[in-house]
Structure formats: C-alpha cells, structure tokens
Amino acid sequence: MKDDQINSDLEECSSCSEARGSVISRRKFLGRGALAVGAAGATVAATGGLGLLTNSFAGATTPPPTCATVPGTVKHPRGTWGYPTGGLDPAVCAERAYHKFFTLFCCGAVMDGIIGTLQETLGSPYTNIDTNMFKFGGAGINGWGTVCGTALGAALTTNIIAGVDGTVDNGSAMSNDLMAYYAATAMPVYVPVSSEYTTRGGTCPAFQPGGTFPTSTAVSPLCHVSTNKWMKAANSAPVHPSYTIVSGSIERKERCARLSGTMAYKTVELLNAWKAGTYTSGAWGGPGVGNPGGSPAQNNCSDCHTPV
Numbered sequence: 001m002k003d004d005q006i007n008s009d010l011e012e013c014s015s016c017s018e019a020r021g022s023v024i025s026r027r028k029f030l031g032r033g034a035l036a037v038g039a040a041g042a043t044v045a046a047t048g049g050l051g052l053l054t055n056s057f058a059g060a061t062t063p064p065p066t067c068a069t070v071p072g073t074v075k076h077p078r079g080t081w082g083y084p085t086g087g088l089d090p091a092v093c094a095e096r097a098y099h100k101f102f103t104l105f106c107c108g109a110v111m112d113g114i115i116g117t118l119q120e121t122l123g124s125p126y127t128n129i130d131t132n133m134f135k136f137g138g139a140g141i142n143g144w145g146t147v148c149g150t151a152l153g154a155a156l157t158t159n160i161i162a163g164v165d166g167t168v169d170n171g172s173a174m175s176n177d178l179m180a181y182y183a184a185t186a187m188p189v190y191v192p193v194s195s196e197y198t199t200r201g202g203t204c205p206a207f208q209p210g211g212t213f214p215t216s217t218a219v220s221p222l223c224h225v226s227t228n229k230w231m232k233a234a235n236s237a238p239v240h241p242s243y244t245i246v247s248g249s250i251e252r253k254e255r256c257a258r259l260s261g262t263m264a265y266k267t268v269e270l271l272n273a274w275k276a277g278t279y280t281s282g283a284w285g286g287p288g289v290g291n292p293g294g295s296p297a298q299n300n301c302s303d304c305h306t307p308v
C-alpha cells in the first residue's frame with residue numbers, strides 16, 4: 001500500500017528522466033528489502049520512515065527537485081547480489097560486451113555485458129545499477145591511458161558479484177587473475193558473431209569476418225601500453241598496406257570492442273567456476289614489486305625501466 005503511494009509520487013517526478021524505470025526497480029527493491037529485514041521493516045513502517053517520504057510529497061503542487069531516495073533501505077553487500085546456478089553463458093555476455101563498446105566504451109561494455117545480462121535474468125538488485133555510469137572508465141579512465149577499461153570493468157564486476165566467501169576474498173582474487181590474464185594473453189581473443197566493423201565503414205579484409213585479426217600481448221594492464229603495442233603489431237602485419245592504423249581508426253576500435261568481448265568472456269568463465277565451487281586463484285600470476293619500499297607495479301618492469 002505504502003509502496004503504491006511512493007510509486008505514484010515518484011512517477012510525478014518530472015526532473016528524473018528515468019523515473020518510471022527507477023520506480024519499477026524500487027518496487028522490487030522494497031519487496032526484497034522487506035523480506036530481508038523482516039521485523040526491522042515493520043519497525044520502519046511503525047515509526048513512519050516510509051510515511052515521511054510519502055507525506056513530504058503528499059499535497060505538493062510542484063514535483064520534488066530530484067528523485068527521492070528511500071530512507072531505511074537495505075544495503076546489498078558484495079557477494080550477496082545473486083548469480084544463476086549453472087552460471088551465465090560467456091558467449092552471450094561477450095557478444096553483448098562487444099556491441100556495447102561502441103556506445104559505452106571498454107569498461108562500460110564489460111560491465112553491461114555481464115551486469116546488463118544479470119539485470120535481464122535476475123532483476124533486482126542489479127537493476128539499481130545504470131551501466132551508463134561506467135563510461136568514465138573508457139580509454140584508461142576518461143582517456144588517461146591508465147588501467148585498461150576492460151580490466152577495470154572486469155574487476156568491478158567480480159567484486160560486486162563474488163565478494164568474500166569465508167576467509168577468501170574471491171572477488172578480489174578474480175580481479176587480480178583478470179589483470180594478469182589480460183597482460184599475459186595475445187589479444188583480442190573473442191571473435192564476434194555479428195561484426196560491427198563493416199557496418200561502421202571498415203574495408204580491410206583482415207578485420208572482416210573470417211579475416212586474420214592481428215593480436216598482441218601487452219605484458220601490462222595499461223591502456224596506453226596495450227593499445228600502442230597492438231597498433232605497432234597491426235601496422236607491421238600485412239593487414240592494410242594502403243594506410244596506417246592510428247588510435248582513431250575503426251580498426252583500433254574494433255580491436256578494443258573485441259577485447260571487451262574477450263574480457264567479458266573470461267570474467268564469466270571465472271564467475272561460473274566460482275559458482276560451481278571449482279575456482280582456484282592465481283592461474284596467471286600477480287603484480288610485481290616496484291622497489292625496496294614495495295611500491296605497487298605491474299610485473300613487467302622493462303616497459304619503463306631499461307634496465308631495471
């Protein structure tokens with residue numbers, strides 16, 4: 001009853017362009033919250049926690065300035081959001097991530113490939129996340145060329161979904177594995193089912209379906225290092241004799257889109273293993289140690305120091 005009142009108030013909130021979507025997820029969210037808190041939920045109702053929100057809108061002649069939050073809601077600690085028994089299909093998430101790259105960039109693509117799939121299969125609380133927010137991770141966080149956005153998106157995803165089990169932080173361990181996998185692997189691995197390359201104006205056969213796509217191993221999780229090593233490899237491969245691939249080229253974008261698919265695929269494989277109880281960490285190693293004081297570093301020192 002209260003939910004309905006809140007929902008109708010929120011639907012009047014003209015300043016929130018996604019009011020209706022928020023309302024739907026909030027309804028689910030409250031439903032789950034009430035189940036989860038039990039007696040505590042009754043306390044909130046008795047003390048007027050939800051009523052306050054309702055009353056503050058009741059009789060108002062103008063909509064509230066922003067969509068209100070719901071006081072007393074339940075937190076969703078990492079690791080408790082849910083994951084399907086039997087896992088997700090890595091190929092489905094990878095293909096979704098590949099296509100999303102062209103609107104959300106690398107970090108958002110991996111997030112949406114997996115979290116977006118969970119929004120559609122499990123609903124709340126995943127539906128409370130707007131995956132557009134992860135566009136910031138593009139090109140090493142807003143173009144700064146630091147950590148590759150696909151590794152960042154993978155890390156965010158595993159740390160929401162897996163969290164700590166007993167004394168083992170599986171979310172964190174998987175995000176380390178994905179950094180190490182990224183650095184150690186000839187990328188991109190994923191081959192899309194439906195190619196964006198030709199429809200976006202690409203003409204080089206190597207990048208079209210069935211072509212021999214150039215790969216490179218970054219030996220680093222850094223966007224700048226990884227991207228440039230790949231462009232160097234691609235330009236020295238006999239892929240497109242008539243011009244040079246630069247960062248703005250559709251070929252480079254196709255590579256980063258496939259990389260998003262690759263990382264989404266591997267992330268789902270690890271999550272599925274975790275769900276099945278067969279995950280073990282450390283398959284690709286870990287970071288290096290920068291100096292006697294132990295400063296954080298990637299494990300390939302020679303990218304920047306010659307010799308170390």
Ligand code: HEC
Pocket residue numbers: 288289290291292297298299300301302303304305308
């Ligand atoms: C991404 C580039 C990069 C990587 C990779 C890197 N370093 Fe560095 N490192 C730097 C920079 C930049 C400095 C600061 C140099 C300066 O200002 O003199 C530095 C400083 C150091 C210093 C201090 C040097 C001094 O003169 O005080 C040591 C020691 C060091 N790095 C060791 C390592 C080791 C060991 C690794 C691999 C585990 C590593 N670094 C990886 C960029 C890097």
